Every structure is written in structure tokens, then in C-alpha cells.
Amino acid sequence: MKVLISLLAAIGLVSPVLADEVKVAVAANFTAPMQKIAAEFEKDTGHRAVVSTGATGAFYAQIKNGAPFEVFLSADDETPAKLEAEGAGLKGSRFTYAIGKLVLWSAKAGVVDDKGAVLKKGDFAKLALANPKTAPYGAAAIELMKKQGVFDSLQAKIVQGENISQAFQFVSTGNAELGFVALSQVWQDGALKSGSAWIVPASEYTPIRQDAILLGKGAGKPAAEALLKYLKGDKALAVIKSYGYDI
Template identity: 50%
Template sequence: MYFPLRLLPFIATALLMLVSSGTAADEIRVAVASNFAHTLKAVASNFETASGHQVKISIGSTGKHYAQIHHGAPFDAFFAADSKRPALLEAKGAALPGSRFTYALGKLVLWSPKAGYVDAQGKVLETGDFQHLAIANPRLAPYGRAAQEVLQKRGLWETLKGRAVRGENIAQTFQFVKSGNAGLGFVAWSQIKRPGQAVSGSWWEIPANLYAPIEQQAVLLNDSRAAQEFVRFVQNEESRQLIRSFGYDLP
């Protein structure tokens, strides 16, 4: 097709506008609970390669993300560390009806970077000579709530809560232990488990009957095509097996 030379600058500008608008539309803004951040980054990298879309990830506590979304934060999807907040958003009409699904089942461990320190039954909580025990804030973080349940069932909550240092989220809690500011702490198994790598330190993998299931759910916050594609990608079999390799159980 022939275009007069005088029209070429206008045609080029129009094409540039189309490309620019397409690129902006293909950025997906995702709020994610801190325990799932490393895993979601791995899944998102695969998605970006396969789709050409870009995934912008915001990491934080489930409680804080919920409050931000409730006040209008412009996220396209929310990957929470519980099922309560996504259900509330759906009930309030802030999420797409029917989009909520369970993407992972979290696992809680008691961990220390010191080899041989945490025993396989968690008796170190009663006998260990530690000054600080790291725990995520039970009011904000589902893993912190689970840790409190474990201590209560072991009859240790009243004894140890005075020695607890509380992280705003599970990522901060993990840093307390990793840095040595706390001798040991309740963290997500996914924080110390990496595909193809040996787990460092010592840990107690806490029996599931000591805390309520950590059912981690996601929900769509708008119906953009790219966001829907991303959510479907997270649920495919390849992504599910990647999630499992980072230390989660699957629904």
C-alpha cells in the first residue's frame, strides 16, 4: 500500500501510540504475601517469557495488602497468605466474583541457622538457652497466627511470649533469625527450602495438627486480559509443580 511521504510522520506517531498503549496494558500489578514472594517471582519469570507481559510484584503482609486494596490500591491480583482476606474482598465486591482459588498450602517450621540446635520434636522451645524467639505478628500474618496456635497447644505461649520478637510479616521474621537477632523462630518452610538446594541450619517441621491449615488464596481484582492470563498460568501443572518445589503443599 502506498502512502504519500507527507503522511509518514503521522503514521509513525500513530503506530508508536498503539505500541505504547499495548505495552502499558500488559503490565500486571500483583500484591503478594511475603512468604510466597520468591516462588511467585519464579512463576512470573516463566510467564513473562511465555507471554511477553510484565509482572510488577509488591511484597508485604497479607493484612497490610488487604487494607491497601480496601482503600483503592491499584492491584490487578492479590496472592494472600490466607483465605480470609480474599473472601472478604470478594464479599465486599472488590474482587471479581468466582475468581478466588487456593494456590498453595503453607507449612510452618521452627528454624535456626545453627546446625544441630533445633531438634526434630521442637523440645528446644522448652530446654533451649535462647533469649529471643522470632514470630510474625499474629494480628497481621497468618504464619504468626499459626505459630501462636502451636505454642498454645504445647502449653508454652504464656511462658515464651515475653521473649518473642515480632516481625511485621514472615519475611521480617525470617530476617530476625537469619541475622542472629533471634536464636530461632517460626518461619515458612518455603523460606528455607529452595529447589535443588540443601536446607541449612536445623529445623522442626511442625505437625499439621498443631495449627489450622494455612490455605493461601488468590483473587483477581480486575478483569484485564493479561491478569486473567497470569492467574490461569499460575494454575497450570508446570507452575503447580514449581510451587511444590519451593516447599508448599498443593490443594
């Protein structure tokens, strides 16, 4: 059998390294970069990443309830640490793959100024953000507004998305004039893709350290371990940086 596989590999009918797939739970803010990374990962390793995106808090509940994910890319560092402490994540596998940035964004030019003064003016009807109970970017937005003393006056205007993707959708479709989203959703290759934005200074909210962890179901699986290694490599880091994240 080994001889047959070697012969087939020699003529290109099978890969000398058996490909595998890895089921990955990915925080919604990291959707676009992960799509690019997954494509490069498959080209370079032969392994396929099957990606599901959503809110970090929702993924935590799913993982605890036995969801088949093997790798988790969270939007914070607390959730992976909790999973590790509870035995659902492998000790020693956790690391920060990106540091997220919060941005106040409007799909229209000229709506959001580069200092965020529009928040204090309050001359808009709806302000979108992700559910702060399940999405770290939503929690960061609430923290910022409270720090700036505008939360009480804006609370009635807030519309919550289930996750950061839905918050982005509210703004991009015009259902909310502006909203707090992840910089990665509106930024690529060093520039804002459209609209107007205020990149919130990092000093205004608790750092959004985004950690990855190998889950129990991924232990000993080549594709899962390969993906975590790949995320630390130059190709993946270049993609991550291009979407505005810090490393």
C-alpha cells in the same frame, strides 16, 4: 494500521499479541516462588507481573483504600473471601494456589531438633515470628505454642516482625536464635537450605490455605486473567511444590 502491525509482527518488530502488565500483591512467604513464576510467566506469555510483597493484613487495608493492585495472592483464604464478599474481589475468581507449612528454624545447625523440643527447654533468648494480627504464619505460630502449653513461658522472648520476611531476617542475621517462618523460605527442591529446623506437623495448627483472587482493578485485563490461569498450570505448580508447599 492492521496491515502495518501484521507486517511488523512478521519481521519480529512487534509481538502479534500485545503484552500487558499486571500489578500483583503477594504474601511475603511466597516471595521466592513468585519471583520464579513471574520470570517464567513473562517468557511464556509476554505479560509482565509487577510484584509487591508484604503482610496479608496490610495488603487488605491497602486494597480497601484504593491501592492499584489487580491480583492478590494472600497468605490465607479468609482475606480474599472477605474482599470478595465486600465487592473488592471478583466473585468466582478465588482459588487456593498453595497450602503453606509452618517451620521452626534456626540459621545454625543443631539448634532446632526435629521434634521441636527446644521450645519446651526454652534455652534461648529470642524467638522470632510474624505479627499474628496481620500475618497468618504468625497466627499459626501462636496457635501452636498455646496448644503445646509453652506460650506463656516464651511470651517474653518473642520478637515480632512486621511480616514473615522480617521474621526470617531476624533469624538469618542472628538477632533471634530461632523463629517461626514459612517452609518456603528455608526449603528448596526437597531439602533444607541451611541451619536446623522442625517442620511443624499440619495437625498442630489451622491449615494455611493461601488463596488468590482477581481484584476489581484487574477485571477484564488480559495480563491479570492470564496470571491467574498461569498459576494453575504445570510450570507454576512445579515451582510451588519445589518450595515445600502442598497443592
